[in-house]
Each structure stands twice: as C-alpha cells, then as structure tokens.
Amino acid sequence: MVKINGELLDKDGKTVSEMLADMEISGQRVAVELNEEIVPKAKYDETVLKDGDHVEVVRFVGGG
C-alpha cells in the first residue's frame, strides 16, 4: 500500500504518471513528493511506487 496525501491506497507498482491519471489530475498542475524528495517531472513515467512509500501530491489551482 502507498500512502498518498495521508490516505493508504493500492497503488503499488504504478508509476507516478499512472497514479496521477487514476486521480484524474493534470501533471502540469502538480508537484509530487516521494518520501520527502521531489519527483522530477521528467521522471513521472519511470518512477514506480512501492509498498510503504509516502507520496504527497500538491495540486495547484489558479488565482493569485
């Protein structure tokens, strides 16, 4: 199980890109932290989540 924004979800073996697609989130409007480290955008397709990982998906919305 992977902890995503505090919630345990069955995303083991999925890439960051696949996780975002499951969450229906655009990769252009997020920052993703995996175990306290930023995941570079260029690595979303190849970074695979594994059991015990902690993921923070920060979503940006417009306005400022």
Add this chain to the structure above:
Amino acid sequence: MIPTKEEMYAALEERHGKELQKKLNDASVAVCGLGGLGSNIAVALARAGVGRLHILDFDKVDISNLNRQQYFAEQLGMSKTDALYDTLKRIAPYCDIRKDCIKLNEDNIPELLADADIIVEAFDKAEQKAMLVNCVLENMPEKYLVSGSGMAGIAPSNMITTKRVTKRFYICGDGVSDVEDGMGLVSSRVLICAGHQAHAVIRIIAGEFDI
C-alpha cells in the same frame, strides 16, 4: 521628512526585538509574481524590515488589479515592478530592493533567484505555479519555498491554512478554490492567503519552522 535609517531600524527593533530584527534585516527574499498575493506579501515583508527584497513580474498594472493588489489608480500602465518598487520605497526607504521585469521560466529561474534565502511563489496561473515550484525543488533544494494555492471567491477565511509539505517547502491557501471555477478573487481572501505566506516567510527567517 523621511526618518534616518537608524531611526527606522530602532523603531522596528522596539517592536520586534533586537534578535528577530537582526534576522529580518539579514534576510533575502524573492517574491515571484506581483499580483494580489505577491504585492501584498512584498508590502508585509518591507514593513517588517526584511533587508533585501527581490521583486519579479513581467506584467503591467491594469484596472482589473485594483480590487486586491497594492497599486494605485495613477499607476495604471506602469510595470508592476516599477510601481511596487516605488510603493515599497515609500514604506521602507532603506530596504535593498532589486526588481526584474521579466517572465520567469525553467531556464532563467536558477540564475535569477540564486541570491534569495527564501523564494515566494505568488503567480496567478496554476501551470506557472507548478512550473516554479518544480523548478526550485528540483534545481535549488537548499532554498526555502513558500507557495500559494486556492484563495478565490468568498468561501470562509478559516479554510485557508499553511501546510509544511516537506522540510523547506510550505504551501498556503485552501488548495481548492480555483479562479477558473467562476468566482473571482476578492481582496480580503487574497489578503488572508498573502498574510499566511508572508507570515510563513517571517517565521522561517526567525528560525521557527513549525506551522
């Protein structure tokens, strides 16, 4: 009659204490985007006596900005960097202010923001926010970063919070109120988010990292 540098510093010390004022005076903060968030954040930091401010924006002051941004009607058409520079100098004449009228991108961010201890993301568009945050986190891991996301409309004040995502990355806002969903930006709520961001910066400068 403008007070002397020493008089202004003494007035700040009296309110904030010697130790904190020294930290504020020694700090260098870059504010990226000078709209409703950035212009208000920069004003708060200048008033607090932050020693070095770097303000960056590519845009001009527009009539649609006056409902929430720290500009004056007679400044319409001026670049935001020039207009805000003038205002900040009226508040804090001895603050070391650098201004860059430029659009930030992944290529120029690392060099432009190299001198800042703390970087404030205060853009308007979600994609630009994400671009700056990712660029700083990927390329400048030693920087503190304070971002804002979700402050449109008139939803309750208390939805707006400060979160510490990782050790050096903070995000303020409600995370959901998107300007694209209809309701525009309202001065009071934008100010709340700007206040959260400015206060996160001041706490980082003070060495208080909890939220």
